[in-house]
Amino acid sequence: MGAIAFYVYSIYGVKSFFEEEIDINESFSPGISILKPLCGLEDNLRENLTSFIQQNYPQYQIIFCVRDVNDPVIILVQELIASFPEKDLQLIVCDRIFGYNYKASNLVNGLPHCDYDFILIADSDIEVKADYLKTIIQPFQEEKIAVVTCLYESIGNHLVSILESLNMSGNFIPRVITAKKLEGVKFAFGSTIVIRKKVLEEIGNFDQLINNIADDFLLGNLPTKLGYQVKLVNYIVTHHVGKETFINYLTRQIRWLKCIRVQRFWGYIGMIFTQGIATSTIFLCISNFKFFAFLLLIITYFLRLNLAYQVGIKYLKNSTCYQYLGLTILVDFINLYIWIKALFGNQIKWRDNEFIVNKDGELSKRC
Structure with missing residues (x-):
C-alpha cells in the first residue's frame, strides 16, 4: 500500500514539476x-x-x-x-x-x-x-x-x-x-x-x-x-x-546507497516504498497468492509503469525508455537487491581503495 501511495503522489508531483x-x-x-x-x-x-x-x-x-x-x-x-x-x-x-x-x-x-x-x-x-x-x-x-x-x-x-x-x-x-x-x-x-x-x-x-x-x-x-x-x-x-x-554498476550503486544510509537513515528506509513491483511480488508469494495480494500487484504494476512512462517518455522523451520500458520490472528487482546489500556494513570500495564511512559521510582508510 505504501508503494501505491508513493506512485500516485509521484505522478502528481512529476506533472507539476515538469510543467512549471x-x-x-x-x-x-x-x-x-x-x-x-x-x-x-x-x-x-x-x-x-x-x-x-x-x-x-x-x-x-x-x-x-x-x-x-x-x-x-x-x-x-x-x-x-x-x-x-x-x-x-x-x-x-x-x-x-x-x-x-x-x-x-x-x-x-x-x-x-x-x-x-x-x-x-x-x-x-x-x-x-x-x-x-x-x-x-x-x-x-x-x-x-x-x-x-x-x-x-x-x-x-x-x-x-x-x-x-x-x-x-x-x-x-x-x-x-x-x-x-x-x-x-x-x-x-x-x-x-x-x-x-x-x-x-x-x-x-x-x-x-x-x-x-x-x-x-x-x-x-x-x-x-x-x-x-x-x-x-x-x-x-x-x-x-x-x-x-554490470558488477561495477552494482558496486557503484551499493556505494551510493551506503552513503545515503549513513547520512539519512530514515530517508534510506523510505526507499523501500519506491520498489513496489519487487515488494508486491514478494508479498503475493508469501500470502500464498491470495486475491487481495494479486490485486495489489496489478495496481502496483500499472502505477509503476505509468510513472516510468510519464517521466521517461512523456517528459524526457528518452529513446531508451521508449525501447525498454518493460525492463522497468527487472530494474525494480535489481534495486531491491542493491538496497538490501547496502543495508549492512559501512565499508565501501572507491577508486580501488577500501574505506570506512562514518555517520557524517567522512571517509577513513581501511587498514
Whole structure:
C-alpha cells in the first residue's frame, strides 16, 4: 500500500514539476565561473566539454582542473582552448592532494582562479544545451537562493546505460521530486551545482569535502544549515553513461546507497516504498497468492509503469525508455537487491581503495 501511495503522489508531483515554466530575465546575467574537475578520457568527453564552451551567455569562464601531469585529458583540453581562442578557458594542472576525494582536491586547486561571484560545478560526463547557463542562473534573482541544482537523464548504448536510464526515469527522478514536495530541497547533484561564492566561503569552501564521498550532497546541504535555500530547476541535462561491467554498476550503486544510509537513515528506509513491483511480488508469494495480494500487484504494476512512462517518455522523451520500458520490472528487482546489500556494513570500495564511512559521510582508510 505504501508503494501505491508513493506512485500516485509521484505522478502528481512529476506533472507539476515538469510543467512549471521558467521565466527568463535576459537582463540578469551575472558572471559565472565553471569548474570542471577532470580525470582521464571518457566516452563523449569532447562533446560534453564543448557544450559548456558554446553557451549563449555573455560572461563566463571555464577552469579545467587536472591532477596528473601525464593525464591524456590534458591534450584534449589544450585542443579545445586552441579551438576557441575567444572564450575564457584555463587549464590548471596541480598535483596537490587534499584528503581522499580527488575530485574535491581538483576543486580546491581550481577555486583561486575563479573570477566571478557564482561558481558552477558540473561532472565531466554531462552535456548541456546552449541555453543552459541563461536558464539555471535565473533563481539567483532571489537573495535567499544560495544553490541551484538540476536533474539529469542517462543515455548510452550498452547494458548499464539501459539500466541507468530506466532507473533514472522510473525511480530516481520521481523520488527526488517527491522529496522536494514533502521536505524541500536540501541536497544537490553533480550534474549541476551553482553556488554563490560568498556562501561557499561561509561553509568553508571545498575544504569541507576533501574526505567526504558525498561532496555533491554537502554542497547543497551545508548552505541550508545556515538558513539558505536550494532551488531544483526543471532543466534536464544529459548524462553520458560510460562503459562498465554490470558488477561495477552494482558496486557503484551499493556505494551510493551506503552513503545515503549513513547520512539519512530514515530517508534510506523510505526507499523501500519506491520498489513496489519487487515488494508486491514478494508479498503475493508469501500470502500464498491470495486475491487481495494479486490485486495489489496489478495496481502496483500499472502505477509503476505509468510513472516510468510519464517521466521517461512523456517528459524526457528518452529513446531508451521508449525501447525498454518493460525492463522497468527487472530494474525494480535489481534495486531491491542493491538496497538490501547496502543495508549492512559501512565499508565501501572507491577508486580501488577500501574505506570506512562514518555517520557524517567522512571517509577513513581501511587498514
